[in-house]
Amino acid sequence: xxxxxxxxxxxxxxxxxxxxxxxxxxxxxxxxxxxxxxxxxxxxxxxxxxxxxxxxxxxxxxxxxxxxxxxxxxxxxxxxxxxxxxxxxxxxxxxxxxxxxxxxxxxxxxxxxxxxxxxxxxxxxxxxxxxxxxxxxxxxxxxxxxxxxxxxxxxxxxxxxxxxxxxxxxxxxxxxxxxxxxxxxxxxxxxxxxxxxxxxxxxxxxxxxxxxxxxxxxxxxxxxxxxxxxxxxxxxxxxxxxxxxxxxxxxxxxxxxxxxxxxxxxxxxxxxxxxxxxxxxxxxxxxxxxxxxxxxxxxxxxxxxxxxxxxxxxxxxxxxxxxxxxxxxxxxxxxxxxxxxxxxx
Amino acid sequence: xxxxxxxxxxxxxxxxxxxxxxxxxxxxxxxxxxxxxxxxxxxxxxxxxxxxxxxxxxxxxxxxxxxxxxxxxxxxxxxxxxxxxxxxxxxxxxxxxxxxxxxxxxxxxxxxxxxxxxxxxxxxxxxxxxxxxxxxxxxxxxxxxxxxxxxxxxxxxxxxxxxxxxxxxxxxxxxxxxxxxxxxxxxxxxxxxxxxxxxxxxxxxxxxxxxxxxxxxxxxxxxxxxxxxxxxxxxxxxxxxxxxxxxxxxxxxxxxxxxxxxxxxxxxxxxxxxxxxxxxxxxxxxxxxxxxxxxxxxxxxxxxxxxxxxxxxxxxxxxxxxxxxxxxxxxxxxxxxxxxxxxxx
DNA sequence: ATGAAAGCGCTAACAG
DNA sequence: CTGTTAGCGCTTTCAT
Numbered sequence: 001x002x003x004x005x006x007x008x009x010x011x012x013x014x015x016x017x018x019x020x021x022x023x024x025x026x027x028x029x030x031x032x033x034x035x036x037x038x039x040x041x042x043x044x045x046x047x048x049x050x051x052x053x054x055x056x057x058x059x060x061x062x063x064x065x066x067x068x069x070x071x072x073x074x075x076x077x078x079x080x081x082x083x084x085x086x087x088x089x090x091x092x093x094x095x096x097x098x099x100x101x102x103x104x105x106x107x108x109x110x111x112x113x114x115x116x117x118x119x120x121x122x123x124x125x126x127x128x129x130x131x132x133x134x135x136x137x138x139x140x141x142x143x144x145x146x147x148x149x150x151x152x153x154x155x156x157x158x159x160x161x162x163x164x165x166x167x168x169x170x171x172x173x174x175x176x177x178x179x180x181x182x183x184x185x186x187x188x189x190x191x192x193x194x195x196x197x198x199x200x201x202x203x204x205x206x207x208x209x210x211x212x213x214x215x216x217x218x219x220x221x222x223x224x225x226x227x228x229x230x231x232x233x234x235x236x237x238x239x240x241x242x243x244x245x246x247x248x249x250x251x252x253x254x255x256x257x258x259x260x261x262x263x264x265x266x267x268x269x270x271x272x273x274x275x276x277x278x279x280x281x282x283x284x285x286x287x288x289x290x291x292x293x294x295x296x297x298x299x300x301x302x303x304x305x306x307x308x309x310x311x312x313x314x315x316x317x318x319x320x321x322x323x324x325x326x327x328x329x330x331x332x333x334x335x336x337x338x339x340x341x342x343x344x345x
Numbered sequence: 346x347x348x349x350x351x352x353x354x355x356x357x358x359x360x361x362x363x364x365x366x367x368x369x370x371x372x373x374x375x376x377x378x379x380x381x382x383x384x385x386x387x388x389x390x391x392x393x394x395x396x397x398x399x400x401x402x403x404x405x406x407x408x409x410x411x412x413x414x415x416x417x418x419x420x421x422x423x424x425x426x427x428x429x430x431x432x433x434x435x436x437x438x439x440x441x442x443x444x445x446x447x448x449x450x451x452x453x454x455x456x457x458x459x460x461x462x463x464x465x466x467x468x469x470x471x472x473x474x475x476x477x478x479x480x481x482x483x484x485x486x487x488x489x490x491x492x493x494x495x496x497x498x499x500x501x502x503x504x505x506x507x508x509x510x511x512x513x514x515x516x517x518x519x520x521x522x523x524x525x526x527x528x529x530x531x532x533x534x535x536x537x538x539x540x541x542x543x544x545x546x547x548x549x550x551x552x553x554x555x556x557x558x559x560x561x562x563x564x565x566x567x568x569x570x571x572x573x574x575x576x577x578x579x580x581x582x583x584x585x586x587x588x589x590x591x592x593x594x595x596x597x598x599x600x601x602x603x604x605x606x607x608x609x610x611x612x613x614x615x616x617x618x619x620x621x622x623x624x625x626x627x628x629x630x631x632x633x634x635x636x637x638x639x640x641x642x643x644x645x646x647x648x649x650x651x652x653x654x655x656x657x658x659x660x661x662x663x664x665x666x667x668x669x670x671x672x673x674x675x676x677x678x679x680x681x682x683x684x685x686x687x688x689x690x
Numbered sequence: 691a692t693g694a695a696a697g698c699g700c701t702a703a704c705a706g
Numbered sequence: 707c708t709g710t711t712a713g714c715g716c717t718t719t720c721a722t
Binding site for chain 2: 002048049050051052053055056061066070076080083086087090091094099100101102103104113116117118119224253257260279280282283284285
């Protein structure tokens with residue numbers, strides 16, 4: 001029923017190995033005439049390689065897993081961010097002959113288990129907290145960690161220039177004349193993504209001469225609802241604040257909604273600036289001014305790096321290799337849409 | 346290095362087969378004492394089954410592929426819809442011991458090839474046009490097609506009640522007093538998703554006594570930008586229309602933006618109603634009134650059905666089986682948010 | 691209740 | 707340039 005290498009070999013009158021070599025592009029070892037004949041027969045018979053067999057024999061699967069942490073039994077792939085990463089990875093890898101396994105990780109150990117069980121060739125970690133990445137001990141395959149600031153040397157971080165993004169936001173607000181601003185983001189430990197954005201933001205504000213006591217920060221979860229609640233109580237809880245920088249567009253948009261709902265206007269009463277530049281940032285009224293991440297570039301980099309490490313490793317033994325690779329930080333830029341204006345009165 | 350079945354067998358003083366049986370839950374064939382001993386050793390040694398080896402030997406992989414068509418080299422997973430499906434599938438399947446392979450399909454033939462090459466146990470087709478599904482010839486594994494109205498008997502459709510959704514929208518607008526309405530959706534052939542929504546919408550409008558000539562339809566691509574352009578020229582091109590039903594929230598939100606930009610107000614001048622109830626439907630001002638799909642239920646159904654078919658098929662031979670299964674249609678309901686009001690003046 | 695033999699389809703390593 | 711020999715880790719089938 002299914003065509004195997006041996007079927008092609010029989011028909012071409014050559015050995016299975018020769019066919020295998022042709023199929024894998026190791027054509028230096030085969031004569032052009034044979035190549036052509038084999039390829040012809042393969043095409044005619046509709047040969048499709050058996051991936052599990054190949055993985056088993058070669059102890060390598062041509063699979064890169066996209067690993068995403070899950071809490072309990074809720075779905076993953078929740079954030080638009082994850083989506084962009086996984087979708088983009090599939091596209092890049094497919095063109096290079098690799099495949100993407102999508103897997104939710106319930107417990108750290110499952111990372112190593114998945115690598116072994118599948119003979120994975122590479123891993124991309126998406127949305128993993130830095131502390132978890134720190135603890136990871138997988139040294140047989142390249143591990144690319146999106147948005148990670150972990151110091152784990154087995155891991156290659158690919159992220160946006162979060163510090164620079166925070167700075168852009170701070171400069172923009174200070175330039176507009178704001179003297180009392182608020183940073184809104186989820187609770188964080190250390191200098192991860194959120195910490196970087198806060199540091200950059202604060203730095204820019206202080207550099208512009210703002211009073212440190214007037215560069216406040218509040219902890220809010222990254223959701224529209226939490227943003228909305230913050231927006232609703234904003235003018236009561238922070239009466240002097242004239243501008244808010246939210247670490248995520250979801251949050252920023254929620255804040256805008258809350259402000260509007262409580263009778264305030266954006267940017268008339270309060271200016272709002274976001275981070276990400278998600279699709280819906282332009283759907284609001286006014287549009288959301290936000291720090292744009294270059295997601296396609298981020299994904300392309302992550303994909304490029306895993307592939308490079310995979311193919312490089314093949315040449316120099318299976319270890320992740322000589323001299324931990326430098327993390328990559330991608331540029332960000334400000335997109336003006338109208339949610340930032342001069343301070344009120 | 347890696348623990349194999351034979352390592353456990355050696356240590357337990359039993360055969361590999363016994364260990365295999367224990368691991369696969371075929372415990373009826375093994376004595377309780379042995380089971381416990383084997384399990385203990387496996388846990389201590391950190392045994393992780395080798396998936397490729399299992400797939401090769403059993404000719405079945407415990408993998409369900411999420412297949413998504415791609416045009417040229419652009420990314421897949423673009424729509425929030427696809428995202429919800431793929432993410433939800435992963436969650437449901439993981440809990441049942443299955444895995445999700447995400448794959449973009451460039452050409453129809455790749456569906457069958459992927460099934461064979463990976464020894465897939467099942468397939469979920471996402472965003473495939475009905476004509477392509479019609480042509481699919483894969484009879485070894487269950488094929489669940491999301492949002493399909495294809496008559497292909499090898500395929501099981503899981504979709505929302507699109508006709509009913511269209512009807513809800515039509516009734517809502519007619520009830521509000523609108524007498525001249527517009528349906529906006531992508532070009533479609535036959536009675537696919539869009540065709541159903543249009544049919545339901547039209548039916549409801551006519552039932553409410555609207556003049557058939559005043560139930561118009563325009564073709565627009567499903568994007569914010571195309572919606573915006575339609576919104577901008579709406580009052581010029583369709584001066585008498587007082588309400589628009591868009592087949593997708595993206596489109597609806599774009600239309601609202603276009604109307605606002607051209608100086609009109611929603612719902613003051615024109616009412617707008619969408620379909621999907623995506624997150625951002627509540628981010629706009631006013632919020633978008635829309636027909637909500639029950640995505641979690643849709644995904645749960647799709648997952649349940651593939652699994653049921655997979656495990657059912659094991660018992661009755663490999664064929665997709667007796668009596669093509671009925672398609673499933675999930676309920677929809679209307680979410681009021683403020684973009685629908687009475688007709689102007 | 692348990693085991694022995696055979697083989698899934700492919701590739702690594704070496705021989706010619 | 708091409709072929710031979712092994713064997714990846716597991717499951718199937720059939721015996722015991």
